[in-house]
Amino acid sequence: xxxxxxxxxxxxxxxxxxxxxxxxxxxxxxxxxxxxxxxxxxxxxxxxxxxxxxxxxxxxxxxxxxxxxxxxxxxxxxxxxxxxxxxxxxxxxxxxxxxxxxxxxxxxxxxxxxxxxxxxxxxxxxxxxxxxxxxxxxxxxxxxxxxxxxxxxxxxxxxxxxxxxxxxxxxxxxxxxxxxxxxxxxxxxxxxxxxxxxxxxxxxxxxxxxxxxxxxxxxxxxxxxxxxxxxxxxxxxxxxxxxxxxxxxxxxxxxxxxxxxxxxxxxxxxxxxxxxxxxxxxxxxxxxxxxxxxxxxxxxxxxxxxxxx
Numbered sequence: 449x450x451x452x453x454x455x456x457x458x459x460x461x462x463x464x465x466x467x468x469x470x471x472x473x474x475x476x477x478x479x480x481x482x483x484x485x486x487x488x489x490x491x492x493x494x495x496x497x498x499x500x501x502x503x504x505x506x507x508x509x510x511x512x513x514x515x516x517x518x519x520x521x522x523x524x525x526x527x528x529x530x531x532x533x534x535x536x537x538x539x540x541x542x543x544x545x546x547x548x549x550x551x552x553x554x555x556x557x558x559x560x561x562x563x564x565x566x567x568x569x570x571x572x573x574x575x576x577x578x579x580x581x582x583x584x585x586x587x588x589x590x591x592x593x594x595x596x597x598x599x600x601x602x603x604x605x606x607x608x609x610x611x612x613x614x615x616x617x618x619x620x621x622x623x624x625x626x627x628x629x630x631x632x633x634x635x636x637x638x639x640x641x642x643x644x645x646x647x648x649x650x651x652x653x654x655x656x657x658x659x660x661x662x663x664x665x666x667x668x669x670x671x672x673x674x675x676x677x678x679x680x681x682x683x684x685x686x687x688x689x690x691x692x693x694x695x696x697x698x699x700x701x702x703x704x705x706x707x708x709x710x711x712x713x714x715x716x717x718x719x720x721x722x723x724x725x726x727x728x729x730x731x732x733x734x735x736x737x738x739x740x741x742x743x744x745x746x747x748x749x750x751x752x753x754x755x756x757x
Contacts (some may be wrong), residue, residue: 478565481692482572485648486714486743487707495531496715498746500524500588502602502635522602524635525588529742531717536563537736545733553735560737564720572743573694575712576648576702580610580755587745594702594753602635611754617653617701619660621754622677625703626686629752642750645706647689652698657689699756711747716740 489496502522510516538556545553579593591597596608611628615621626644634640649657665675678685704710718740725734745751 480565480568481690481694482569482714483707484646484690484692485576485704485707485710486572486712487710488714488716491529491531491715491717491742494717496529496713496742498527498529498588498711498713500526500635500747503638505602505636506638522635524601525746527588527744527746529713529715529744531715531740531742533718533738533740534564534567535736535738536560537734539732539734542731542733557735560722560735564737564739568741569694572714573692573696575743575745576692576700576753577694577696579753580700587748589748593745593748593751594755595748598748600633600635600637603637607633609748609752611752614754614757616699616756617649617656617660622647622660622703625752625754626677626680629703629750630683632749632752634749640749642705642709643683644686644703645688645709646704647686648692648695648702648704649689650695650698650700651691651693653701654691657691657701661687661689697755700753701756702751702753705750710745710750712743712745712751714741714743717742 500523502524504519504521508517538560540553540556575593580595582590582592582595587593589599591599594610596610596612597606598609599605600607609628609632611621611624615624629642629644632640632642647657647661661677663675664678665673678687680686716739718738720737720739722735722737726732727734
């Protein structure tokens with residue numbers, strides 16, 4: 449508990465009713481980066497579940513008078529999202545409140561909002577930071593989010609959403625990444641044709657990414673070759689990138705589809721909220737903030753990546 453003895457220079461009077469505005473103002477000060485890759489939905493239950501269905505195979509030719517052949521989709525993988533509660537708060541003595549102390553209390557309220565936002569960013573980014581390790585973020589198909597061995601249940605075999613040879617980011621490796629994404633198939637062998645939305649890089653690669661994607665000509669040659677990333681056939685120009693400040697590997701980078709096209713899911717069970725209370729005996733005040741959510745992935749299609757070298 450904070451007491452007056454810890455803060456000798458406080459002079460203002462308390463304005464506890466303003467704390468909610470301070471907390472939520474700081475919480476909403478910057479856009480959530482994780483929302484640029486996760487599809488957000490609300491939930492009214494203790495958990496949410498998804499299950500995959502393979503779909504139908506390709507049509508076959510039919511001889512005159514022959515019967516139609518019927519396909520049998522197969523069930524794929526189940527995923528359960530169990531919501532977790534997150535909370536943090538602080539307590540202040542009556543004397544601290546009485547003898548100033550809105551300067552300090554306001555600062556603590558600001559920090560509470562910042563801590564909530566930081567916690568969510570770190571937690572969601574862990575899906576990518578641990579995305580090459582099966583044990584940490586293994587999905588419903590029992591392999592890592594970015595893996596060369598995603599099982600193809602309907603057709604058999606496996607499919608990769610990771611470069612066959614880990615590569616640092618440059619023009620050539622990005623072209624390989626986009627080709628890999630373009631060639632991906634669903635469980636029945638049909639092309640998925642999910643358009644790539646953006647390159648996602650750590651802050652270490654911000655300026656390199658800008659040069660490769662935004663230059664009118666290729667950035668890696670003096671011959672003024674056209675920047676083919678801006679002239680893709682059948683897909684929009686690939687020029688969008690953003691830095692996810694919470695990526696921890698300076699070499700890892702990713703290409704992602706739009707959130708509405710992916711199966712990176714975020715379920716909001718309880719929106720971030722605050723509450724204040726006063727202890728009758730001590731007249732000390734408590735302020736707390738909490739929220740409940742779950743997140744993860746149900747399918748890897750539309751996401752490709754490499755850990756770099």
